[in-house]
Amino acid sequence: MIPLLLIIPLVFALLSVLLPRLPIKAIAIPGLVLQLIASIQLSVHTYKHGASDYALGSWEAPLGIALHANGFTVTLLTLTAFIAIVCAVYALIYLKRYEHEQRYFWPLFWFLLASLNGIWLSGDLFNLYVGLELLTFSAVGMVALTANKASLQAAIRYLFAALLGSLGYLAGVALLYGQYGTLSIQEIALISTSDAPTQVALALMTVGLLMKTAIFPLHYWLPPAHGGALAPVSALLSALVVKASFYILAVLWLQLAPDAISPAAAQVLGALGAGAILWGSWCAFRQPDIKMLVAYSTVAQLGYLMFVFPLSIGTSAAAAELAWQGTVLHLLAHAFAKAAMFLSVGTLVLAIGHQGIKDLAGVSHRVPLALFSFGLSAVSLMGLPPSGGFNAKWLLLQSALSSGQWWWFIFILGGGLLTAAYVFRVFSVSFIEEARHKFAPTHWLLDVSALTLAAAAILLGFVSQWPLTLMELVPGVQS
Amino acid sequence: MTLWLEAFNTDFWYAIVGAVLLVLALGAFITSRQLIKKLLAFNIMGSGVFLIMVGLAQYQHGPDSVPQALVLTGIVVAVAATALALVLIRKFVLKGGQP
Structure with a gap:
């Protein structure tokens, strides 16, 4: 089951590149259904039998590629497959107006999925690097799809930032290999110490990954790239792509070398997260352009992910577990809500x-469903009950209280208020009766796909136990 | 002085030179405004990292095939990145952007 999750997207990617005469749009949906089924089956398997490993082509590590599936990775795999299928349905309709872009969208889309799955499944540091780079290439390609001056500039900026980030990561990998003579995360976790080379390596990798995750103040490349791309591309980038580098960061800090990290360093990351929430929300509040508002909202929401480090390093096991669960829920809820928001x-x-x-005047009458999906996803982003976002923030708040770090409590609560401030700017305009522009009719499938994701963000509030149960099967991560 | 130098074998020098290249090129990457210069700086940074990777591993563990395989993969990735960047920069300049 594990290799299928790489084979399916790669086969469809190659088909879309090599045989463009095939109805690549039509076969995309069955392919995505296959991928969703494969990830669900792997989740069930992991739930019943625990984590599993797979050596690609029977080549054992270190020369072969070792794949590893645990509770966290299967959650992410299923999330990816689900969001991908909804975005694909949306793209089928949305891209009809972009005949030229369409030909390049589908191969890039499949390569993006292949690299995401590769990252979730990878069990060693170097494969993570290769996955990150492939992810960057397809994401940059998707940003540059419309090939006008602004999108090309955004793509170049994104590419350079991402390349710099991955070189930092690779330099860290070089130091770790020099130190421990292995690349396997599980093996290094057993023997890692807190000596100088390890700390330098972790520092380099952390800076590189913060750059790729667009954590304040290294977020400068994200708003033009996410705000300027086509709607389904923005949704995929904000929901999934930035989470891949965060995932690696979390694995490094919490699993690979937890002893090498001082609580002070964790506090610094938390402070960056707080800065991201304040600065991202402020910028979102000031944007005149709605897509840029949503893009800056991503900058702000990514800040919450950073709180896992101060809340789980150097604190009690109970606080650490709450922080970890809250972070995972936030990651899932933000993925659903932000994808829904970009689509709507x-x-x-x-x-x-x-x-x-200001052009949104009158949308509440003319495009009510899209505005409704926007509202639902905003509920989850603000952290209002009942929603996945609420549960995530609730767990984070509890963790902040039980570890006695009241200062994070303020930022977690305040971030919700700031989110409300910029989201209500949109609502205050959209309920004005008088429209400024003529409205073009939109396809109903566009509304349905955005609504599906927004509903998923809300529903996550009721079924939060599912991913958390799977999560408990993760070996090595705080429990 | 000579004793101190002898403690470092060739492999360690590779790593040192790699680190120096990495730092110099990082400086160039951050300060230069031209896209092509940035791309060249990125390539030199990549070479620096590859030197560290091979040099340090051989210094610590003796001749080793794994870092060589990694560097080979790394070079392929760097070539692909350079190609993508060149295409994007070329298109950008054709559309009237500043190179």
Whole structure:
């Protein structure tokens, strides 16, 4: 089951590149269904039998590629497959207006999925590097799809930032290999110490990964790339791509070398997260363009992910577990909600033909479903009950209280209020009766796909126990 | 002085030179405004990292095939990145962007 999750997207990627005459749009959906089934089956298998390993082509590590599936990775695999299928349905309709871009979208889309699955499944540091790079290439390609001056500039900026980030990561890998003579995360976790080379390596890798995750103040490349891309691309980038580098960061800090990290360093990361929440929300509040508002909202929401480090390093086991669960839920809820938000904003922009927030006047009458999905996803982003976002923030708050770190409590609560501030800017305009523009009719499938994701973000509030139960099967991560 | 130097074998020098290259190129990457210069700096940084990777591993563990395989993969990735960047920069300049 594990190799299938790499083979399916790669086969479809190659088909879409090599045989463009095939109906690549039509076969994408069955391919995605296959991938979803494979990830669900792997989840069930992991739930019943625990974590599993697979040596690709029977080549054992270190020369072969070792794949590893545990409770966390199967959750991410299923999340990826689900969001991908909804975005694909949306893209089928949305990209009809982009005949030229469409030909390149589908191969890049499949390569993106293959590299994401590769990262979730990878059990060694170097494969993670290769996965990160492949992910960057397909994501940059997708940002540059429309090939106008602005999108090319955003893509170049994104590419350079990402390349710099991965070199930092690779330099860390070189130091770790020099130190321990192995690349396997599980093996290094057993023998890692807190000596100088390990700490330098972790510092280099951390800076590189913060750059790729667009954590304040290294977020400068994200808003133009995510805000300028086509709607389904923005959704995939904000929901999944930035989470891949965060995932690696979390594995490094919590699993690979927890002893090498001082609580002070963890506090610094938490402070960066707090800075991201404040600065991202402030910028989102000031954007005149709705897509840029959503992009800056991603910068702010990514800040919450950083709180896992101060809340789980140097604290009690109970606080650490709460922090970890809250972070995982936040990752899932943000993925659903932000994908839904970008898709619904894409529909709104399509209907109005303009991107300015002041142009949204009248959408509550003319495009009510898209605005409703936007509202539902905003509920989860703000952390209002009942939603996945609420449960995530609740767990984080509890963790902050039980570890006695009240300062994070303020930022977690305040972030929700700031989110409300910039989201209500959109609502205050959209309920104005008088429309500024003529409205173009939009396809119902666009609304349905955005609504599905927004509903998933809310429903996560009711079934939070599912991913958390799977999570408990993770060996080595705080429990 | 000579004794101190002898403690470092060739492999260690590779790693040192790699680190120096990495730092110099990082400086160039951050300070230069031209896209092509940035790309060249990125390539030199990559070479620095590869030197560290092979040199340090051989210094610590003797001749080793794994870092060589890694560097080979790394070079392929760097070539692909350079190609992608060149295409993007070329398109950008054709659309009237500043190279």
